[in-house]
Amino acid sequence: MAQTQFAFFPGCSAHSTGRAYTESFMYVAERLGFEVSEIPEWNCCGASAGHLRSHDLGDALPARSLALSEETFGDRPVLALCAGCYINLRRALVHARRSPEDLARIDGLIGREWKASAEVMNGLEPFMDPEVQSRLSSCVTRPLKGLKVACYYGCAMVRPRDVCAFDDDEDPRSMERILSLTGAEPVEWSFKTECCGASHQVIVQRDMKPMVGRILENAAAAGAEAVATACPLCMLNLDMREAEANRQRAELGKPPLRLPVYYFTELIAASFGGKADEIGIKRHFTPAVETVEAARSQGVVA
Amino acid sequence: MRIGVFVCHCGSNIAGTVDVERVAREALKLPGVVFSDTNKYTCSAPGQESVCSAIKENALDRVVIASCSPRMHEATFRKMIAEKTDLNPYMLEIANIREQCSWVHKDREQGTRKACDLVAMAVAKVSCDRELFTTNLPVERRALVIGGGIAGIQAALDIADAGFPVTLVERESSIGGKMVMLDKTFPTMDCSACICTPKMSEAAENPNIEIKSLTEVESVSGYIGSFDVTLREKAKYVDYDVCTGCGLCETKCPTKKIPSEFNQGLSTRTAIYKPFPQAVPSKPTIDAEHCKKLQSGKCGVCEKVCPTGAIRYDDVDRVTTQRYGAIVVASGYELIDWTGLYGEYGAGRYPDVITGLQFERIVNASGPTEGHILRPSDRTEPKTTVIVKCVGSRDPNKGVSYCSRACCMYAAKHAHQYLDKVPDGTCYVFYMDVRCAGKGYDEFYMRTLQDGAIYVRGRVSKIYPEGDGLVCMGEDTLSGEIVRVKADMVVLETAMVPSRGSDVLASKLNVQRGPEGFFTEAHPKLRPVETNTAGVYLAGVAQGPKDIPDTVAQAGAVASKVIGLFARGQIESNPMLSKVDVSRCSGCRACVDVCPYGALGLVQANLRENSRKVTRTVCQVNEGLCQGCGACSVACRSGALDLLGFSDEGIMQEVEMLCQ
Structure with a gap:
């Protein structure tokens, strides 16, 4: 039986910068019969600074939310759409599962009897189940026929491998498998796990500037017409800074890239026939509606 | 019961921490003990003499020697008792008061008390000892060598030269192993094939050596001196008694597009084939999987053209059983399959990212490019080549934790060969460390630096295509800079791993393997070519990564062990069973x-x-x-x-x- 019930950990992005991810994920989830319920009273996952400030804080912040989920939803897997949330929740889970002493230490920090029994999943994992995949295929009414897409995982989702371990850390392929069901054609490219520099965008802007351009250029060179992501931070960074990358290219006399960036769930939702304003694709910085519509109109089935 | 206790000073090794005189005095109070004494060095000739005379004078029937570990001198003292007294040598117990007592204690009182306890325990045990007797077992003076690489060939030649028959078993269609695939050998740059193929033909011509190619060990039973081994010789579809090795069949075979194993997939071969011109046996076999006649019944060209009528499409596997006195395991290695491990190196998608063994074939005059350095994708000369060391080695997260030992040297050799053949080329070598311990090795590395090879200390993190080349991204850890090198070809020096099937072979032979999968020697220092199963010996990389000189030396050592066993003709059995x-x-x-x-x-x-x-x-x-x-x-x-x-x-x- 495929897993269809999930506890939802929104983090700071799901209702703000990552709204398009949440909207498109829920659109798809509803049609695949997923039941997704938000964890009551959840708190910040501790990304960026928490775990660096103190290891205990790095364990305690995610553990509290996971404990609340366990109290409300039992063993239901916790869904963390943001790669930052995912890695932090998972790290606390891995730490708690190392030994009974570690679990007791963390439980002491949060003052709750957390058992660390439920799994933590990222946005891709619910779609990796073969049963879900066959249901997904049957929901595709407007395939994105031939849309060449570069699947971008970013650096945080697959590493470190003893924490994540849901896919190969150097050459992950789960997003490719999922998106190929929508009629899109994933391309082979080399920068799918390269860092986009998102966490540097405030402090070392000069160093991170070329990072976005490099990723998008590699995708374009591999023949991609679009980039798909599964993380709101990657999305924000790639989508928002494409214009700047294009300005830099213009200085060198190169043409602009015109590479829309999507959440992978937006592409699934589009292949289900979702309207542009209900699946998030109108919310992007880089225009994203046209590419989807063009692909869908080619792939109309009867 | 008349027990004698002999306590050894071992110079100051024991006496420095243990009051040996007191230990001897205390021993006299133990039940059954009628005599005790101390000795400066019990293992020395005068020490042994005094023990023997005490045994005779006091009519002792059991002996406890309190000295070093039994692994050190139990055999010495047993031999002494057997040869110089009338006592049964198994009426002896060793109390280890050195390694497990004086060496690990500082406090003299505690050390002495512990020594007294250890002696008392040995006295209790010796009271229960019974006389044991050895028997002599005959030895079949015939050796089986498993693996026809340079280790197996050398061991077989040395044993055969001493006059004993040897069966050399190789699962591929020719002997020669990896060495015959190499172009040159470091540090002297001898042509590898030129020094390996004479050994191969010497083995073929030696009347004491029977080479069985395409043969694997099916089962092994028995014990040292008397192993019954069943071998399966796979169908060759060619009658070797009739075939002259003229090679006409190969030129006419219509199936020509099979990737050549010998050239590491860089060229093609036919379905009836000899892997390389100097193969031994120098006769072709049919690759049944790709042969049209054997797969669909349609073809039969080789049968029609064969001037001697040697083709046998109805050939079957032959299973034979033979008795051997000793078995040499020389099963060698293969290179780790990096494509499944290093996604960021392209996982095998980029044709110009090759392995060191592929480079050997490219640089070899009889290889797919006739020795011209041309990259596989477009057959152009690469102007920049990047060599990456430790791919799989010393990387427990991806590959293996050990160092493969030979790669530092052959990476230097590859850099030297590349710069020699492409004078206007640039060669970068990414390394973690440079390990060149060996005669003339560091000098060779220094020469490669003088040739102009650019060594960058750091690992390559990613290789990706850009234009018609490849970009190698990595960190120069000495300067702390991120480096990006645009290369035309990348050579990965991949880890050596045990050859496939080593696990099955180990269980057939009852030989242990280490955590990394190589066969385990009986003692890492003192019994390096024997295994814990008597009569089974190890040569070459089967025991652990090593280069050609070490492999040949080890093969010679194995041969001397086997020859020694055969020369004795019989073995004394261990009665402690x-x-x-x-x-x-x-x-x-x-x-x-x-x-x-x-x-x-x-x-x-x-x-x-x-x-x-x-x-x-x-x-x-x-x-x-x-x-x-x-x-x-x-x-x-x-x-x-x-x-x-x-x-x-x-x-x-x-x-x-x-x-x-």
């Missing part, structure tokens, strides 16, 4: 499952129980295979198994003595 008391055995087979040597089996036995005849399943010890490890006597639930010379009773007496 497991013994079964069938009246207590229930045939539960717990012992059979734990025995690492396959020495235990179940048999139907006719017994008399309660004055009635019964037939029951009981266990039986094969004394030829049993190594006396004692695992079975621990596993036995009913106490039916006991280890002679190490009886349960003796151990219990030791424990009781300690608890007093």
